[in-house]
Amino acid sequence: MNMPERRNVLTPEALAMVDVIARTGSFAAAARELGKVPSALTYSVRQLEEALDVLLFDRRSRQARLTAAGEELLQEGRRLLQEMDAVANRVRRVASGWETQLCIAVDAILSNLTVFELCEAFYALNPPHGPGTRLRLRSEVLAGTWEALVSGVADLAIGVSPVQTLPPGISMQPLGELDMVFVVAPHHPLAGAGEPLSDAELVHHRAVAAADSAQRLAPLTVNLLPGQDVFTVPSVGAKLEAILRGLGCGFLPxxxxxxxxxVGRLVIKPVTRPRLTGRLSYAWRSAPSHAVPRGRAPLGLALSWWLEQLERPATRTALLERHIGWQPGVIG
Incomplete structure (x- = not known):
């Protein structure tokens, strides 16, 4: 029997039958559960074995014991049945307006705690499985957050720098401002230096910088001086950890x-340069109106839900302010 013919015998009914026999332990018990006579079940199993050219059950035992081939079919069959159910559910949900997947890029400078609280609220829309949309979170730094959106990887980007001209199909709203301060550890040489600190003095001390996660766009360099030694780390949490350890200095929210x-683990030092604020926005991708099928909203229900949350001042403030999750000794 060739491969297409073998594939035809691996129906959901056949896979479910093997599952019931293995679970009940006998053909007779499985026949009762399936509402069939035992002889019909035995015949169906033999047809399946002949089509696959394998033995699925050990006939030497009074119980229906699976062979190694039968065990493999059982495990793979269960996985396939679960996937088929999941596909059917996703197709039905997409037809109702819920996206199959929603990818959200979040700048690492924002509150990780608040992001996961939003995820928790999203999945609570239809407990315990959620609304059916697969969430995919990406942690980005600086231009990497914007790149994830404009490259098509992300559907929503939270914490991007405002731009004057938006690409087609991209919308943007302000998120808020971060008040940036210059900090050092108490044992850092600058902790006891006179204030305010000038750039001429800062240039002689190592700065800690979180690496821009952009791969194609030009990476951003913020608050670094020409000729200054730089310790580059992979995240904002790592930058905080490095400064706490006195490995360098730098600006943080x-x-x-x-x-x-x-509690005295860090010292804020005034600097001569103008006080810095980080203006942030959130942006999302939406299909142009001419590309939206008649009767369908331009935004999926999952993206619409996230945008509704971001419209709330309390949500935006929490994303900018609630950094309870950062703890010394933990690199986030």
């Missing part, structure tokens, strides 16, 4: 370092 400053 005041909301992120506030708790460390209050």
């Amino acid at each position: 005041e909301s992120l370092v506030r708790g460390h400053v209050e």
Whole structure:
């Protein structure tokens, strides 16, 4: 029997039959559960074995014991049945307006705690399985957040820098501002230096920088001085950890370092350069109106839900302010 013919015998009914026989332990018990006579079940199993040219059950035992080939078919069959159910559910949900997948790029400078609280609320829309849309989170830094959106990888980008001209199909709204402060560890040489600190003094001390995650766009360099030694780390959490250890100095959101400053683990040092604020926005991809089928909204229901949350001032403030999750000794 060739491959297409073998494929035809591996029906959901046949896979479910093997599962029931293995679970009940006998053909007779399986026949009762399936509402069939035992002889019909035995005949169906023999047809399946002949088509696959393998023995699925050991006939030497009174119980229906699977052979090694039968065990493989059982495990793979269960996986296939689960996948078929999942595909059917996703197709039905997509038809109702819920996206199959939603990819969200979040700048690592924002509150990780708030992001996961939003994910928790999203999945609670239809407990315990959620609305059926697969969420995919990406943690990005600086231009990498914008790149994930414009390259088509992400559907929603939270924490991008505002731009004057938006590409077609991209919408943007302001998220808020981050108050950036210059911090050092108490044992860092700059901790006891006179204030305010000038660039001429800062250039002699190593800066800690979170690496821009952009792969194609030109990476951004923020608050670094020409000729200054730089310790580059992979994330904002790693930057905080490095500064806490006195490995360098740098600018971080005041909301992120506030708790460390209050207990004396970090020191805020005024600088001569103008006070820095980081203006951030959120942006999303939507199909042009002419590309949307009649009767369908231009945005999927999952993306619409996330945008509704971001419209709330409390959500935007939490993303900028709630950095409870950052702890010394943990590289996030």
